[in-house]
Amino acid sequence: MSPDQSTVLVVDDEEDVADLYAMWLQDDYRVRSVYEGESALDVLDETVDVVLLDRRMPGQSGDEVLERIRERELNCRVVMVTAVKPDFDILEMGFDDYLVKPVSREDLDETVSEMLTRVDYGAKLQEFYSLVSKKAVLEAEKDAAALDDSDEYAELTAEIEDLREEVEKTRDQLSDHDDYVGAFQDL
Structure with a gap:
């Protein structure tokens, strides 16, 4: 792994899904995976370039994690990767892209790039x-x-x-x- 690789944080309460995304991306990026919102905020720092964030998680939701990320003014891109179909509520959200599950490897790679x-x-x-x-x-x-x-x-x-x-x-x-x-x- 090259030290100049970008870092992607995968946040999804479905461990199999998070691990799959991490596996897809690990050859091209440094990847961290967590399975809940609180853990995401604990590991999130200025070295993370892209966050792949599920919206619906027990405890702290992806929407709440997104708000905390923006409050911290971290210079990372946030992609909501979720089964939640977008509605007008997304207009107030500070994400950079929105993917609806199921997501293909190609779509995930392209979006991170x-x-x-x-x-x-x-x-x-x-x-x-x-x-x-x-x-x-x-x-x-x-x-x-x-x-x-x-x-x-x-x-x-x-x-x-x-x-x-x-x-x-x-x-x-x-x-x-x-x-x-x-x-x-x-x-």
Whole structure:
């Protein structure tokens, strides 16, 4: 397992289901599995990138766990993976995607990959705009000759162009309008 792999937390009170999802994902990600909401909140930290969360669990429901995750302001994507058919109540929920069981291995893999692409895009886009802002400040405060003579400014300009290419490449990987919109909502 590579140390730079993303971490997925699977939360489902049906142990067989949680273990199956973990088995499907373990070759590509670090996977943690828990079987109740309280345990999910105990193991959830800033290293978790994606949470696969069942809605209906005894004790603390997935809806309540989702609220706690958002209150903690953790930078993870949350996918509800549940047998509960969506209704209008989902409009108030802060999840990133919603899968209705039964879920295929392909759908699960694709969804986790899309969530990670959104995270990657959001981070790159934030860094890009930060650098562009710094460049604009320098251009407003320095004359053209000072900018032309500055190695730091030249490096900044090159870094912005490299990052622009990465942002555009990642944007192209977002498979549909919802992924693209989701990435901006993450910002």
